[in-house]
Amino acid sequence: MxxxxxxxxxxxxxxxxxxxxxxxxxKQLLTGFVEKGLYGTDMAKSKPVRSPLPPPLKSRGVTIPSLTNAEIDEIFLEEDMERWGIKTKS
Known part of the structure; x- marks a missing residue:
C-alpha cells in the first residue's frame, strides 16, 4: 500500500x-517504526542494525549544518556511486 x-x-x-x-x-525504517508502534515489537528486522546511533550532535554542542532534501539526496547519490565504483564528476 x-x-x-x-x-x-x-x-x-x-x-x-x-x-x-x-x-x-x-521504507524499512518507517515500516519498523509503525510496526513497533502498533504491535510493540519491530517485526521488520530484515537487516541487523550495525550499531546504535550516538546521541544527537546537538547534545554535544556541535552545530549541525542545515541541508535541503536535494542536497542530502545528492550526498547519498555520490556515496552510492562511489560504493559501486562509478566515476562522479570531479
Whole structure:
C-alpha cells in the first residue's frame, strides 16, 4: 500500500540519516517504526542494525549544518556511486 506523509524537513533529514546509519532503506525504517508502534515489537528486522546511533550532535554542542532534501539526496547519490565504483564528476 502506498501513502504520503507530510513531515517537517528536519524530521525527514533525521530519518534519512538514521536509515543510512542503520544500513536500511527509508521504507524499512518507517515500516519498523509503525510496526513497533502498533504491535510493540519491530517485526521488520530484515537487516541487523550495525550499531546504535550516538546521541544527537546537538547534545554535544556541535552545530549541525542545515541541508535541503536535494542536497542530502545528492550526498547519498555520490556515496552510492562511489560504493559501486562509478566515476562522479570531479
Amino acid at each position: 502506498r501513502t504520503t506523509l507530510d513531515l517537517p524537513d528536519p524530521v525527514f533529514r533525521d530519518l534519512k540519516v538514521k536509515a543510512a546509519a542503520e544500513g536500511v532503506t527509508l
